[in-house]
Every structure is written in C-alpha cells, then in structure tokens.
Amino acid sequence: MQKIYSRPLSLKDTSTHYCPGCGHGIAHRLVCEVIDELGIRERVIAIAPVGCAVIAYDYWDFDVSEAAHGRAMAVATGIKRMRPENIVFTYQGDGDLAAIGTAETIHTANRGENITVIFINNAVYGMTGGQMAPTTLLGQKTATTPGGRTPELYGYPLKISEMLAVLPGVKYIERVSLHSPPEVLKAKRAITQAFKNQMDGVGFSLVEIIAACPTYWGMSPQKAQQWIPEGMLKEFPLGRIK
Amino acid sequence: MTEKIIIAGEGGQGIMLLGKVLAEAAMLEGRFVTWLPSYGAEVRGGTAHCMVIVSDEQIGSPYIKQADSAIIMNNPSFERFKDRVQKKGLIIANSSLVPPPQESGRRFVFHPFTSLAIGAGNIKVANMVAIGCFIRITGLVKKESVLKVIQAHTPAGRQEVGEVNKRALAEGMALA
Amino acid sequence: MTGSKKKMLISGNEAIGAGAIRAGCVFYAGYPITPQNELTSYMAEHMPAAGRVFIQAESELAAINMVFGAAAAGARAMTSSSSPGVSLKQEGISYIAGAQLPAVIVNIMRGGPGLGNISPSQSDYFQATRSGGHGDYHSIVLAPASVPEAYTLMQRAFALSETYRGPVILLGDGMLGQMMEVVELDTGTKAPAVTKKPWALTGCKGRQPNIVRSIYLKEGALEKFNLLLQKKYHLIRQREQRYESFAVDDARVIIVAYGTMARIAKQAVMALRKKGKKAGLIRPITLWPFPASAFSVLGRPRQKFLVTEMSYGQMLEDVRLTLEGRAEVSFLGRAGGGIPSEEEITARAMRLLQ
The missing domain is CATH 3.40.50.920 (Rossmann fold)
Structure with missing residues (x-):
C-alpha cells in the first residue's frame, strides 16, 4: 500500500498543548509541510513569539530562538544579517506583532529585511487569559472588554497588514484563513510563496493567518470555525494585500 | 611640567580642531595629553570650547577648573572664560571679534586672527593663526610638530588646504 | 604583518569602537543618544568598511534584541547607549543572560534620573551591578579609567562574554566617552581568537536542532537552571576580580x-x-x-x-x-x-x- 500522507519531518511526533479547535496546530503543520517540500529544514532558523506558541520548539524539529514579547523581528534581523544563507522566519500572534511589537514590525518591514513572517490573527490574547488584542473586533467580549470592544474607549481593530502594504520594503502580504479545507490549501500556497520569496532574495514577506481561538471566543470549535467567515472576515477580508 | 589650556570660540571657528592639533602635536613629542570637548547641543553659531592638558606625567582629570592659558576666539567666550585662567596666566584672544579689555593683571595678547586668516586666503584658518601665536609665546610644542599634524590631516589631493593652513601658522608665529 | 602598533589621539567612544573591531565584533546595532554618539558613528563608518554589520535600530529595544539575534546566530555582537537608553535595554539584557548568550553592552553614563542631562555621571552603578533587568542574573561590569584602557577592556569584554556566555557591560561616564587620549592601536593582522559555539543557531544540518531560550516551564526546571547560573557566577567571582x-x-x-x-x-x-x-x-x-x-x-x-x-x-x-x-x-x-x-x-x- 502506498503512503500518501504522513507527518512532515519538520514536525515532531508529539501532541501539542493547544486547545481543541485552535488554529496553531494547523498553522504549525502547514509551515512544517512547506519547509519539508522546499527542502530547507536544515537551513531554517525560526523565532517563536511570546504567546501561546512560545514553546513552538517543542513541536518544530529545526533551530528555534525565543524572543522577548514583540521583539521577534528584531531578533530575526540580527540572525538574518549574520546568516543570510539561512532561512529565517518569525511566528507571531496579534498581540506580539501588532501591539507590543508594532515598532519592530514596521521598521523591520521598512528595512525590507529578507525574512518571512507568519502572523497568527485570532483577535485575542490566548496565553494570558483572553484579553483584548489590537485586532479584537468591535463588540467582541474579552477579559478586558467585558462589555465588548467599543471604539470610544479602545479604538478600532488594527489592520496591520494593510498598513504594512504601503511600505516599499514590503514585497508580499497575503491574508488567509484556516476555517475550511479549501482555505487551508490557499494558506499553504501563501506560506510557500512567502518562503520562496526569501529563498529568491525577494524581500520582506508576510502571511496573515486568521485563526480561531474557541476558548477565548467562548465558542465550541465548530462554532468558532463558522464565526471566522461570519465575523472575522468581515473585518479582515482574505486575499493578496500586496 | 603640566600646561592646562582652555580653547573657546563659536561653532564653525574650528575650535575643536584647534585643540586637537595642539594635542596631537604634543603627542608626537611624546607627552601625555588629554582633550575634552564641550559636548552639549552646540552647533554652528553657538559657543564651543575644549580643554587640552599637556603634561610630562599621567594626567588625572581632563576637566580644567583653572587654566594656565586660554585661546579665545570670540567675545562671549572671552566673558565666559577669562576668569577661569589663573592670575599669572596667559590669554591669547582674537581682537577681530573680542574688544580689548579694560582690566589688567593677566597677560593678554590680542591679535586679529580672523582678519589675518582672511589675508592668508581663508577665514577658516583663524584657528591656525592662533596656534602659531600661542606656540611662539609658550613654546609648548615645536612648529615642526604642528606642521606634521597639519600634513597628516590634509586630505589627499587637496594640498592647497594644507598650504593655506601652513601659511596661517607662519603668520601667527610672526605675530608674537 | 602582526603585532604592529599605531599611536593615535582618539576619544573614548572611538577607542571603544576600535577595541570592538579589533576583538572581532561583527555585529553592531545602536540608536543615537548623547554622549555616546561618536561610538555609533565610528561603527557606522568602520563596520561596513570591514565587511561587518552595522544597523541603526528604530529603538534601544530593537537594538538589544537584534544583538540577541546576532549572538544567538553565533556572532560577536554589541550595542551601546547612554543611561536612559540602557534602561530601555534592560529587558533584552535579562533575556541575553537567561538565554546564556555572549554580548557586550556599552553604557556611557549621563546624569539622571529621567532625561537628566548629558553631563558625566556614575549614577547607573546599581543598574549595572545589580542585574538591572528582571530575574536573578549578573552582568560582568568593566569600568575603564582612561581611553587606552577602554580600548583594551573592550577586547576583554568580548572574551569574557564568550567564556561565560553572558552579558558584559562596559561602564564609562560621558567624560571618558568624550575625552581624547593617546592610544596605541593594534594594527596587526592577527585574527582574534575564535570561540566554538556548538549551541548557536546555524541551521540543523548534521546535528540535532538547537534551541535558544530562557523559558523553563516544567516543574523544578527553572530552579535547576538558576542554580546553574549561580554556579557560573560563583566561578566568575573567584576568577575575574580586577x-x-x-x-x-x-x-x-x-x-x-x-x-x-x-x-x-x-x-x-x-x-x-x-x-x-x-x-x-x-x-x-x-x-x-x-x-x-x-x-x-x-x-x-x-x-x-x-x-x-x-x-x-x-x-x-x-x-x-x-x-x-x-x-x-x-x-x-x-x-x-x-x-x-x-x-x-x-x-x-x-x-x-x-
């Protein structure tokens, strides 16, 4: 019998700590599949964020560095400048990339660092207990917006990908989602493109992945997947941004 | 022997360079030297000063509370630093920009360094005229040492810059 | 040619830069602040000229974390700043200590607290010697008293940071950074000693993946790690007093x-x-x-x-x-x-x- 589907080499043979229905597991796997398919596992250096994916190195079977909260792209800059022959990517959540690390994000993009950024947007802080993220939707209830996010007090959902798209140093940005098999396949294509760009020396490439956080959205895994097109994608439309 | 010198003027007069040339010349003669700039937000037009100490021994603080001598290139600097020179000290000042003082006591030497620099071909070399005057009076460093420093700082292919500086130095030495 | 010397009148800031380059520093990231700007300018001019990396970072936070990354990749890396900027770097220094990365941080101190002023000061002694960031760690702290000593201690700083895999702080005041003295620069071509770094992130070709981290979540793991750090600090106390x-x-x-x-x-x-x-x-x-x-x-x-x-x-x-x-x-x-x-x-x- 021919084996047509199996665990990527880059993904360790272990179960994850992520909640049922969480997007991280799929996103991890997609990244690892792409790395295997491009044959770059031995060249990859990843930077894990502070957030739920802080111990991503327990699941990824290649070199990984941690970074202080929000500083992943600064760390990536240091690594990539010293080792341009390696493939360097950051894996960051919305709080890490678009709140505490906004300055690092904008300036790394503006320098046009030749790195790949995997940006997980689930509109909430997971690791710390479901607080408001910069991408939290209006009306969304979180631990720090118990009555729902109101623009008067908390501003609007931050569209960091659209903001970055105006920078000449940025070469590729696409927003994808993981809520259905066809979308997962599209997400994989975008991740592949973002890594290929780095291999070809094209420059800064970012894939924003809309992912579910059933736990802090207060939904079942199934309901959370439905909520992505019904809620999230209304604010964060999918497709190529740059 | 230790000589503590305050050099002051306005931004753009080459005050820092004046001090560095003196200090480097002393270095070439094997002396201990320190050079300390004022490093505030002074830019072109503001007052600028530096402190140079030349000694036969290791130097403690590079900061000069009371100087043995001063080279003063403009009037605000004269007002600010004239009392920082010890009673028997020497003040060499640029009479093109500093009116001669009423008081006596310290040893004042006034010459129009700026006018002389214009005469030598470039207003910017007033600092070299002042160095010439200073080393002629004090004998702190030899003329040859200063010439070596000027040569070392002359950009390649811009020998005319070196020449005007050397002319200015000679003008200054002829003054005293 | 090896072992040749060249006498030069240079500032403390420039001597620190020259010492770093002589020591084989290949990565510098910094952000402008007085009174250490001459060091940043020196590196901007000399690092690229020597085929090394200079980055003007968007902030002190970014600079220290770029250094974290470069050090994690096995490079000899440094940053520099003055008091308020070094306060901002404390988070990164703590992570560098926690991840056991070699890195050199220069603080040319100015007056504080707050924005203070740019006059020379020694008011950051506590911050430097008492693990200015969070957690139970130490940086080795070196304090030159002259421009030539700044040049030689900078070279020593890199050696210490690699021997003990941790942050080394070179602590000077604004006067030391600004003043010029005569330094005998080593213009020889002898390459600085290379430290083997099997822990560095280079891609996992031919070996198990390396992880650079300071997080220890399993019960008892962080205490065990802290005891390891303490053992290292004990050794440093015994060996490195100068x-x-x-x-x-x-x-x-x-x-x-x-x-x-x-x-x-x-x-x-x-x-x-x-x-x-x-x-x-x-x-x-x-x-x-x-x-x-x-x-x-x-x-x-x-x-x-x-x-x-x-x-x-x-x-x-x-x-x-x-x-x-x-x-x-x-x-x-x-x-x-x-x-x-x-x-x-x-x-x-x-x-x-x-």
Whole structure:
C-alpha cells in the first residue's frame, strides 16, 4: 500500500498543548509541510513569539530562538544579517506583532529585511487569559472588554497588514484563513510563496493567518470555525494585500 | 611640567580642531595629553570650547577648573572664560571679534586672527593663526610638530588646504 | 604583518569602537543618544568598511534584541547607549543572560534620573551591578579609567562574554566617552581568537536542532537552571576580580574610586603623599564581580576608607558590604553635573587623617 500522507519531518511526533479547535496546530503543520517540500529544514532558523506558541520548539524539529514579547523581528534581523544563507522566519500572534511589537514590525518591514513572517490573527490574547488584542473586533467580549470592544474607549481593530502594504520594503502580504479545507490549501500556497520569496532574495514577506481561538471566543470549535467567515472576515477580508 | 589650556570660540571657528592639533602635536613629542570637548547641543553659531592638558606625567582629570592659558576666539567666550585662567596666566584672544579689555593683571595678547586668516586666503584658518601665536609665546610644542599634524590631516589631493593652513601658522608665529 | 602598533589621539567612544573591531565584533546595532554618539558613528563608518554589520535600530529595544539575534546566530555582537537608553535595554539584557548568550553592552553614563542631562555621571552603578533587568542574573561590569584602557577592556569584554556566555557591560561616564587620549592601536593582522559555539543557531544540518531560550516551564526546571547560573557566577567571582591598587600598603586613608573619578582620586593621593600623608587608592576595574580581594588584607584598626563617586553613594554599598564593619567608610559624592574635585577629596582625606 502506498503512503500518501504522513507527518512532515519538520514536525515532531508529539501532541501539542493547544486547545481543541485552535488554529496553531494547523498553522504549525502547514509551515512544517512547506519547509519539508522546499527542502530547507536544515537551513531554517525560526523565532517563536511570546504567546501561546512560545514553546513552538517543542513541536518544530529545526533551530528555534525565543524572543522577548514583540521583539521577534528584531531578533530575526540580527540572525538574518549574520546568516543570510539561512532561512529565517518569525511566528507571531496579534498581540506580539501588532501591539507590543508594532515598532519592530514596521521598521523591520521598512528595512525590507529578507525574512518571512507568519502572523497568527485570532483577535485575542490566548496565553494570558483572553484579553483584548489590537485586532479584537468591535463588540467582541474579552477579559478586558467585558462589555465588548467599543471604539470610544479602545479604538478600532488594527489592520496591520494593510498598513504594512504601503511600505516599499514590503514585497508580499497575503491574508488567509484556516476555517475550511479549501482555505487551508490557499494558506499553504501563501506560506510557500512567502518562503520562496526569501529563498529568491525577494524581500520582506508576510502571511496573515486568521485563526480561531474557541476558548477565548467562548465558542465550541465548530462554532468558532463558522464565526471566522461570519465575523472575522468581515473585518479582515482574505486575499493578496500586496 | 603640566600646561592646562582652555580653547573657546563659536561653532564653525574650528575650535575643536584647534585643540586637537595642539594635542596631537604634543603627542608626537611624546607627552601625555588629554582633550575634552564641550559636548552639549552646540552647533554652528553657538559657543564651543575644549580643554587640552599637556603634561610630562599621567594626567588625572581632563576637566580644567583653572587654566594656565586660554585661546579665545570670540567675545562671549572671552566673558565666559577669562576668569577661569589663573592670575599669572596667559590669554591669547582674537581682537577681530573680542574688544580689548579694560582690566589688567593677566597677560593678554590680542591679535586679529580672523582678519589675518582672511589675508592668508581663508577665514577658516583663524584657528591656525592662533596656534602659531600661542606656540611662539609658550613654546609648548615645536612648529615642526604642528606642521606634521597639519600634513597628516590634509586630505589627499587637496594640498592647497594644507598650504593655506601652513601659511596661517607662519603668520601667527610672526605675530608674537 | 602582526603585532604592529599605531599611536593615535582618539576619544573614548572611538577607542571603544576600535577595541570592538579589533576583538572581532561583527555585529553592531545602536540608536543615537548623547554622549555616546561618536561610538555609533565610528561603527557606522568602520563596520561596513570591514565587511561587518552595522544597523541603526528604530529603538534601544530593537537594538538589544537584534544583538540577541546576532549572538544567538553565533556572532560577536554589541550595542551601546547612554543611561536612559540602557534602561530601555534592560529587558533584552535579562533575556541575553537567561538565554546564556555572549554580548557586550556599552553604557556611557549621563546624569539622571529621567532625561537628566548629558553631563558625566556614575549614577547607573546599581543598574549595572545589580542585574538591572528582571530575574536573578549578573552582568560582568568593566569600568575603564582612561581611553587606552577602554580600548583594551573592550577586547576583554568580548572574551569574557564568550567564556561565560553572558552579558558584559562596559561602564564609562560621558567624560571618558568624550575625552581624547593617546592610544596605541593594534594594527596587526592577527585574527582574534575564535570561540566554538556548538549551541548557536546555524541551521540543523548534521546535528540535532538547537534551541535558544530562557523559558523553563516544567516543574523544578527553572530552579535547576538558576542554580546553574549561580554556579557560573560563583566561578566568575573567584576568577575575574580586577582592580588597581596604589600606595595602599602603609596607607591610613584609602580612597576607593572607579572610572574617571579614580583619575581624580589618584591625583589627590599623589598630592597627599607629597605632603607626607599616608593615602592610597583602590580602583575597581571589575565592578561586578566587585574586587573584594583588594580589601582582604585591609580594614586594620585606624585604617579609614573614603569612597568617592559621581553619584550619591552606589559603589559605597559594595565597599561597606566588603569591609563588613571592619573599618570606617566615608563618602564624597556629587552627581547631576558636579564632579568631586581633587581639592575636595584631599580636604576630606585630611580631615579623616586628623
């Protein structure tokens, strides 16, 4: 019998700590599949964020560095400048990339660092207990917006990908989602493109992945997947941004 | 022997360079030297000063509370630093920009360094005229040492810059 | 050609840059702040010219984390700043200590707190020697007192950071950074020693993946890691204390000062000796580990100590802790632009000798 589907080499043979229905597991796997398919596992250096994916190195079977909260792209800059022959990517959540690390994000993009950024947007802080993220939707209830996010007090959902798209140093940005098999396949294509760009020396490439956080959205895994097109994608439309 | 010198003027007069040339010349003669700039937000037009100490021994603080001598290139600097020179000290000042003082006591030497620099071909070399005057009076460093420093700082292919500086130095030495 | 020297009149900031380049530093990231800007400019000019990396970062936070990344990739890396900027770097320094990465951080101190001013100061002694960031860690802290010493200690800083895999801070004040002195630059072509870094992130070709981290979540794991750090710090305390002592053997008053203050204090000691007064000087070169060994035979009855700093008494605490009440310790300090003068030190010492 021919084996047509199996665990990527880059993904360790272990179960994850992520909640049922969480997007991280799929996103991890997609990244690892792409790395295997491009044959770059031995060249990859990843930077894990502070957030739920802080111990991503327990699941990824290649070199990984941690970074202080929000500083992943600064760390990536240091690594990539010293080792341009390696493939360097950051894996960051919305709080890490678009709140505490906004300055690092904008300036790394503006320098046009030749790195790949995997940006997980689930509109909430997971690791710390479901607080408001910069991408939290209006009306969304979180631990720090118990009555729902109101623009008067908390501003609007931050569209960091659209903001970055105006920078000449940025070469590729696409927003994808993981809520259905066809979308997962599209997400994989975008991740592949973002890594290929780095291999070809094209420059800064970012894939924003809309992912579910059933736990802090207060939904079942199934309901959370439905909520992505019904809620999230209304604010964060999918497709190529740059 | 230790000589503590305050050099002051306005931004753009080459005050820092004046001090560095003196200090480097002393270095070439094997002396201990320190050079300390004022490093505030002074830019072109503001007052600028530096402190140079030349000694036969290791130097403690590079900061000069009371100087043995001063080279003063403009009037605000004269007002600010004239009392920082010890009673028997020497003040060499640029009479093109500093009116001669009423008081006596310290040893004042006034010459129009700026006018002389214009005469030598470039207003910017007033600092070299002042160095010439200073080393002629004090004998702190030899003329040859200063010439070596000027040569070392002359950009390649811009020998005319070196020449005007050397002319200015000679003008200054002829003054005293 | 190896072993050739070139005498140059350069500033402390430039000497630090030259020392770093001589030591084989290949990565510099920094952000403008007075009074260390000449160092950033020096690196901007000389690093790319030598085929090395210079980045003007968007902030002090970014700069120290770029250094974290470069160090994690096995590079000899540094950043520099002045007091307020070094406050911002503390998070990164803590992570560097936690991840056991070698890196060098230069602090050319200015007056504080807050924005303070740009006058020379020694008010960041606590921050440097007491693990300025969070967590139970130490940085090795080196304090040059002259421009030539800044040049050589900068080279030592990189060696120490790699030997012990941790942050090393070179602590100077604005005067040291700005002043020029004659330095014999080593213009030889002998390459700096290379340290093997099997832990570095280089891609996992031919080996198991490497992880650079400071997080330990499993029960007991962080305590175990902290004990490992403590063992390292114990070793550093035993091996790396450095100081200069001058005329201490028969001294009845011993002045303790570091950096620029030690130059002034030494002049005071020489002035006192000329008057026949038995004065001496201890100049700590390593502020952490504090050179307790310099004091081991001292603290006899009737022997007095005078600590002088451009602060309101920071190293003073280490001197008191070291002497454990064996001798009287007095203090003379000024900050915010004031510098204790030779005359002030001499006068205070004379009073102590009465």
